[in-house]
Amino acid sequence: MNKKRASIAFASLCLIATLKAWKKNKCLKRNKKQWWIRPGLRHRATSGFYSTLRFKLRQQDPQWFKNFVRMSCEDFDYLVEHLTPYIGKSNTRFRKAISVGERLAVTLRYLATGDSFSSLMTVFLIGKTTICHIVHETCAAIFTALKDKFLKVPNTPGQWAEVADQFAKRWNFPNCCGALDGKHIMIQAPANCGSEYFNYKKFNSIVLMALVDAEYKFLFVEVGAYGRESDGGVFARCKLSSALADNTINFPPRRPLPNEADPMPFVIIADDAFPLKPYILKPFSYREQVMSHKIFNYRLSRARNVVENVFGICAARFRILRRPMDVKPENAKTIVLAICVIHNFLISRNSSYLTRTDTDNETNGELVAGNWRLELGPNGKLISLRASTTLGRPADDAINVRAAFMEYFMTPYGEVPWQYNRTIIHNSF
Template sequence: MASEEDLILIGLVVALLPNNNHNKKQKIKRKRSKWVKQWLHRQTHNNLINELRLEPDDYRNYLRLKEEIYTELLGLVFQIIQKEDTIMRQAITPHERLTSTLRFLVTGRNYEDLKFSTGISAHALGKIIPETRRAIFDVLQENYCKFPRTRQEWEQIGLDFENRWQFPNCLGAVDGKHVRIVPPAGSGSYYYNYKQFHSIVLMGIANSNYELILFDVGTNGRVSDGGVINNTSFYKALLNEKLNLPPINHRNNLPYVFIGDEAVALRKDFLKPYSERELNVDRSNFNKRLSRARRIIKMFLAY
């Protein structure tokens, strides 16, 4: 058993160790050696964007938007993401915030890597990008991902499918996309899909004009495609008849339907292609028509 002198000695040794709490507090209080690194301060990203304006194809490839669309988006989010200058430094502009966020979405690069091309520190990007993404979602969701609420809106979608793609009574094309991710630590095969990579699933519904009317994201990639759609709030509302769908098209006396691939369950309001083993001439023609109408969502999710 240690004597009283031994305990006192042990206490002194622990107190003098370099990782003790006192030294930790002193480390936290250490002053910055510089406020901004010089190469970050030069803001080279703005110069690159200005140069790309002279090459429209490169500009569109860099931000995945035409300049006029980018300008419109910047105008929508400007007031939301604008910050005030202080006596210590100028705020990062809305233009810099938006272009950095778009590059993050386009490339999927981490903040440490993105700071070299944007001229913004990784710490600042960790605050800027989530704020800007939320602002983009808030200003676009009502007008650019508007889910139909009335029977008249659903009927218009069905009429548009008939006129544009010659597939009557269709209310939307449904499909999913596996978005590749780095899985969380300890998740095992929870996100590992049949394509042999880790993913979460983006499920979307598009109208005849290549516009999303609904999307659902977050289901782990291990779940089958049929299971993914079963987990969506859309499918649950469809089963419970809470979507306010028109019961029948009075011009042809047939019900309105959604269309999907082989993974979805066949229902009176959900069509899928015939199996290859069951094809005849009529069924093959139906599959071609269905595939032609479904190409909308397939092309949308291909980006």
């Protein structure tokens, strides 16, 4: 009897050992990499598109190079030099590191086209998981390396006065320190996010809040607010809102408008989504307007159109903004910040990134649409914040500031000759 029990126990132990060995072998087979480098990607150094881009296109067809990465060879080299301390990798005994130039080319092509990582894999012969890491790391490095030089908020009264002088010269709007607007950036809904990112236009988004100068450059950007948040709430929680309220942004002291005597505050201009403040001008209601209100709305809209152009140009140049980003919200935020700083960088470099025909222009008061409008079409623009109806009554001093600007635009010194012919005034061109 004892021998029978012993044999049964021994057989059970053998069966258990066999099952464990089978399970371990199955896990090893499942987790074992099939290749160290996928066969189709092994000749990246000689057959990948970056080798052609680097050696042939730069010399034989620079325009193709520019169309491919959205910048000239000189601008590309500048970025490579400044990004090397952040994303440069060392070669190992097992493989050569992907160069900074190749990482930058992959990232710029992703931003320019919005192609999937799988599509970029077939072009650059780099694994799609690696491309995913490269894009997010390079975008973060672009913002970190360039923000202090090309996306720096003015912080002295003199710097803000220079911005205001630009608006007065180019848009006939004195004491204006920037045009403010917010846009919804489309993203794929993250897992288990509920309705946090679901906005009033019925898609998921994060909000880009931006202040823009008269030369089509970003002065301030903040990205990441939930798309479902109320539009007044997005700005109320924005860093710019508290900085303006406390004047920690260092706006200059009041000064008179040209040929006027009474000192007036410096302001930023915005649309109906924002509150009327002594430092924020917004349009009058479009219901039952008198002529002076129409004139003011036209002049404000004319100057504020600069921010619409900036968003439109970014969406036309970097098409990743025109489709839902299939990345985590924090990575989408990094991508948008990188695009903003690249936009400023290219304008500051005096490259052909932005030409006169790319932006809206006026001929005798009539709008000539910029190329970006023709490229994007009526449905290609980024979606604005919804005009708020819950902001409450503005303070008397805010109402008085707006009225003073309105009266100035009706004087011989403040008017533009064609403004009285525009009896139908829109919020934006």
